[in-house]
Amino acid sequence: MPDLTFTASSHAELVIQVRQWLETAESTETTPATIVGKSAELAKDALRVVADAAPKPIAESDLLKALTEMGYDVTDRTRDTLLVGLGVATEVTDGSFVRKAQSSGEAAFFEMNSAFAKRLLSRLVRE
Helix, strand or coil: CCCCCCCCCCHHHHHHHHHHHHHHHHCCCCCHHHHHHHHHHHHHHHHHHHHHHCCHHHHCCHHHHHHHHHHHHHHHHHHHHHHHHHHHHHHHCCCHHHHHHHHHHHHHHHHHHHHHHHHHHHHHHHC
């Protein structure tokens, strides 16, 4: 019987790991809509990292909680708007625009992830 194990230092980190695993288990197809969704989750993860890195008095403040929640809301609204735009572009161009964007978008998505990870690691190492 196969065994699956997740190791995390917090509940939030565990949820992220499980979500990522479920996404990879459900579909290996990368579409523009998937890229938009994954980018939104990456932005939310970055907000969580920043919020978790704050000193305890700041992390527990209503201001930081409100700013973090605003960041989540803006990310969700941006994701939804982009998905609507992709839907319209698909309808208007019979899918040709989205097919062209998909091939270049996949590379850009992974490059953004790599660049973001490098910046994040360099900042964490400096501190």
